Amino acid sequence: MAENKTKNIMIVGVGGQGTLLTSRILGGITVAAGYDVKLSEVHGMAQRGGSVVTFVRYGEKVAEPIVEEGQADLLIAFEKLEAKRYAHFLKKDGTLVVNDQKIEPITVVTGAAQYPENIIEELSSKYETYSIDAMGEALKLGNSKVFNIIVLGVAAKHMDFSKEDWLAVIENTVPPKTVEMNKKAFLLGYES
Amino acid sequence: MSEKKIMLGNEAIARGAYEAGVKVSAAYPGTPSTEISENIVKYDEIYAEWSPNEKVAMEVAIGASISGVRAMASMKHVGVNVASDPLYTISYSGVNGGLVLVAADDPGLYSSQNEQDTRCVARAAQVPVIEPSDSQEAKDFMKYAFDLSEKYDTPVILRTTTRLSHSQGPVTLEDRVEPVDAPYERNIQKYVMMPGMAKQRHIYVEQRMKQMAEDGAEMPINRVEMGDTKIGFIASGIAYQYVKEACPDASVLKLGLVHPLPRKMIEEFAAKVDKLYIFEELEPVFEEQIKSWGIECVGKEIFTLQGEYSANMLRKAVLGEEVEVAQPAQVPARPPILCPGCPHRSVYSVLNKLKIHAAGDIGCYTLGAVAPLNVVDTTVCMGASISTLHGMEKAKGKNYVKNWVAVIGDSTFLHTGVNSLMNMAYNQATGTVMILDNSTTGMTGHQDHAATGKTLKGEVVPAINIYDLCKTIGVKHVTVVNAFDIETLEKVIKEETQREELSVIITQSPCVLLKGNVFPNKCRVIPEKCKKCGACLRPGCPALTKTADGVTVIDETMCNGCGLCMQLCKFGAIEKVEA
Numbered sequence: 001m002a003e004n005k006t007k008n009i010m011i012v013g014v015g016g017q018g019t020l021l022t023s024r025i026l027g028g029i030t031v032a033a034g035y036d037v038k039l040s041e042v043h044g045m046a047q048r049g050g051s052v053v054t055f056v057r058y059g060e061k062v063a064e065p066i067v068e069e070g071q072a073d074l075l076i077a078f079e080k081l082e083a084k085r086y087a088h089f090l091k092k093d094g095t096l097v098v099n100d101q102k103i104e105p106i107t108v109v110t111g112a113a114q115y116p117e118n119i120i121e122e123l124s125s126k127y128e129t130y131s132i133d134a135m136g137e138a139l140k141l142g143n144s145k146v147f148n149i150i151v152l153g154v155a156a157k158h159m160d161f162s163k164e165d166w167l168a169v170i171e172n173t174v175p176p177k178t179v180e181m182n183k184k185a186f187l188l189g190y191e192s
Numbered sequence: 193m194s195e196k197k198i199m200l201g202n203e204a205i206a207r208g209a210y211e212a213g214v215k216v217s218a219a220y221p222g223t224p225s226t227e228i229s230e231n232i233v234k235y236d237e238i239y240a241e242w243s244p245n246e247k248v249a250m251e252v253a254i255g256a257s258i259s260g261v262r263a264m265a266s267m268k269h270v271g272v273n274v275a276s277d278p279l280y281t282i283s284y285s286g287v288n289g290g291l292v293l294v295a296a297d298d299p300g301l302y303s304s305q306n307e308q309d310t311r312c313v314a315r316a317a318q319v320p321v322i323e324p325s326d327s328q329e330a331k332d333f334m335k336y337a338f339d340l341s342e343k344y345d346t347p348v349i350l351r352t353t354t355r356l357s358h359s360q361g362p363v364t365l366e367d368r369v370e371p372v373d374a375p376y377e378r379n380i381q382k383y384v385m386m387p388g389m390a391k392q393r394h395i396y397v398e399q400r401m402k403q404m405a406e407d408g409a410e411m412p413i414n415r416v417e418m419g420d421t422k423i424g425f426i427a428s429g430i431a432y433q434y435v436k437e438a439c440p441d442a443s444v445l446k447l448g449l450v451h452p453l454p455r456k457m458i459e460e461f462a463a464k465v466d467k468l469y470i471f472e473e474l475e476p477v478f479e480e481q482i483k484s485w486g487i488e489c490v491g492k493e494i495f496t497l498q499g500e501y502s503a504n505m506l507r508k509a510v511l512g513e514e515v516e517v518a519q520p521a522q523v524p525a526r527p528p529i530l531c532p533g534c535p536h537r538s539v540y541s542v543l544n545k546l547k548i549h550a551a552g553d554i555g556c557y558t559l560g561a562v563a564p565l566n567v568v569d570t571t572v573c574m575g576a577s578i579s580t581l582h583g584m585e586k587a588k589g590k591n592y593v594k595n596w597v598a599v600i601g602d603s604t605f606l607h608t609g610v611n612s613l614m615n616m617a618y619n620q621a622t623g624t625v626m627i628l629d630n631s632t633t634g635m636t637g638h639q640d641h642a643a644t645g646k647t648l649k650g651e652v653v654p655a656i657n658i659y660d661l662c663k664t665i666g667v668k669h670v671t672v673v674n675a676f677d678i679e680t681l682e683k684v685i686k687e688e689t690q691r692e693e694l695s696v697i698i699t700q701s702p703c704v705l706l707k708g709n710v711f712p713n714k715c716r717v718i719p720e721k722c723k724k725c726g727a728c729l730r731p732g733c734p735a736l737t738k739t740a741d742g743v744t745v746i747d748e749t750m751c752n753g754c755g756l757c758m759q760l761c762k763f764g765a766i767e768k769v770e771a
Contacts, residue, residue: 015528027360031198038326039360041200043223045303045635048556049734050528064437065326065359065430068504069517081523088518104737105526109729110564113524135749144749 006059008067012086013078014103015047018148021174022076023054025152028169029161030058038065049106051082076155078148079103080119080131087123096129097155099147130154137188146178146185153189163190195365201357204327205266205294205350206231208334212290213371214238214264216256218249220607221636222268223303224357225296229266230639233648237368242639242648245574245607246271250278250293257291257347258383260374262338266294269310270573274608279347280317281385284393286345286400288374290338293319297353299473300500303635305554305573307498309474314349314451318397320404321349321451322413323429327361333448336413342374344400351450353473355430355500405452413448416461423510424465426458426478426489430501431471437503439510453481462487469510473501530559532735533711533752535630535675535701539599540565541731541756542681548595548689550626551584553577553609555601556634556703564732568599575600575608581623582616593623594689597697600625602658603633603641610661616694617666624688625696627658628675630703638706662696669693675701678759704752713753713768717744721765728757728766 009026011019023039030037035058042052055067072090076097077083083098090096098120107113120131132154138147149170156166167183174182199207205228209217217240219229232240243249246267256263267275272295279293295313298304314321320340324333330352337348381389408414419442425435428447435444445461447453462468462482470479470491479491494509495501507513530537536557543550543560544567552558552568553576561568570580577598585593600609605627613625633639640646645655662670669688673681681699688695702709724742735750736757744765746757758766 014526016531024360027198031196031362036362037198037360039198040355041358041360042302043227043358043637045223045528045556047637048528048531048559048635049526051526062361063433063440064503065355065361065433066502068502068515069520070515081526084521085523085526088520103734105524106529106564106732106734107524107526109732109734109737112563116521116523139749 149185202227204330208331215261218252246275250275290341408454438506533704533754578612669695
């Protein structure tokens, strides 16, 4: 990435999966590195199990707070159907980091729609894709809530900040009692 | 102090209020405005409260202003409708201490029932409006709003939108100024709006708005950025950012004061550019005024009246660029749903079974309108469930409402539902009102209210008892039921809906997302006992799915152990286990 070029990141998932915490850590690290940054979040009704998307843009000077279709450098998906829903926001040479987890939307549960098969295989053929079973890994750590930080750890490998900077920002962002668990989760993803 | 911090737009608004020396803040929660109060409460210097509704909040702020301190109210756009009665008249009275109303519009309808434009309300109420474009401006404009309010003797609306309120950006922090309280003097010509006084104040209001329009050219919040003169834009708020993103070299008149419009400044800018575009989300408020002055410009001919704008919209419509984007994949929709363990799902599963229609209200429980619950038939605005049910009965008679109920949350009931229940009692209604009491304001993220026993500041106070309140109003039949006791619930709903007298059923169980909740159990399927009947799946709990051959599976990371599915299973195939 050229220094003066704005970098576009999207975090997508299901309401309640912790996209807000993840975007705050991303915002924190870009500010710490001296960039101008804008983040755009979704609050309110969509947070109740709906499809949610958060935008993070950083660079020398950022105007628009949203990422538009075909502009994302990095798409972080906490659920694979959501990865498929927003994949067209990626640039042709964009990077996809996806949590290999299936959460059926109500339209599938009621039988009105089918959950697509082979999502990760299909997306891998189009984009540089990295997937991880973060929920499985989080359960092994003994805390299902930190799966999102594991995914962030994987994504962090494809960004330009040092491991130490990430850990420092995590320490400043998450609730004090959860710092150690979150750091462990981050490293699990980062070193995977 | 010149510390830089990344802040949500709403957090920056709160910071601006703090730095401006605000002493009193009142609000009712509503997306996208809620985080303003949730951040203001962090400043001990400010008295901050959740009021039961926006009208009350506005009046609290008005009282504080009249007494001589800087005061504010904040609310979502539809809340401004509730507060509009005091707003229209305080516009005449003006202020003593600075008075600011923060109104948060929701273009794109992320969490609202309509897409109204507060600028239209402000024009009708003759109240000036200023509109920031990022978090830094949100803080700075908030301070400026108080200066304007005191200088021009007027309440000022700071307008924000979802995209601005819920975007984060860097903000430079400054110290709080401690303004000296304005002395209070009795002045009935200004503060008692009887016809004789209001006639005189109306003259002042007209002069004030004219003066502000003239002074607009000198205000630092209005700014001309001259660039290429082939294209010029007039924009404000978040739309300005889209202009800068898509057309960084074009000339822009960035408006901070969006009502009244600085006419002379606009005329001069229009004369300097070859083609003028008005880029404003929602209503053509600037455009219609500017066109009425005989200035040629392009606006809603090419830009939509609906939803949010973007930089790509400008690239296509103004620059004629073909923006190449991949086709979105065809994937199943994922609309918002009630959480696993939500008490509303339990209540709705009973209403659905009994084929009862519900006049609905505003909250998470509005989601009972859609499949698979299909219970709620109507939703208008806060408090409307009870009064619309009453209207149905008066139109069609007692029998018509025997398979209807009104459903309303505890916070919404105290907001404006209580007025409607008074009306039912007074006008001899026979309908059944269900108050879905989950001990919080759920949808907006768990704010306290008068019946939770806790204030915005976290003080423990006596809680209004909703049962006693209903009794006091004159409802003879008030029943309290555990929201998850579906057997009792079914019996009570059958009885009360058939009764030819007004009744209230209060279903109780705290919101599953409330802090401090503990879930000792989870539910688990015993696969060999599952008959694949699908009864447990019917209420649409997101923790439940089925395997390819139809056996129910419960996702243990999502289940909160509410036991609704277990109660619905006739074959004992679901058990509660320790979490």
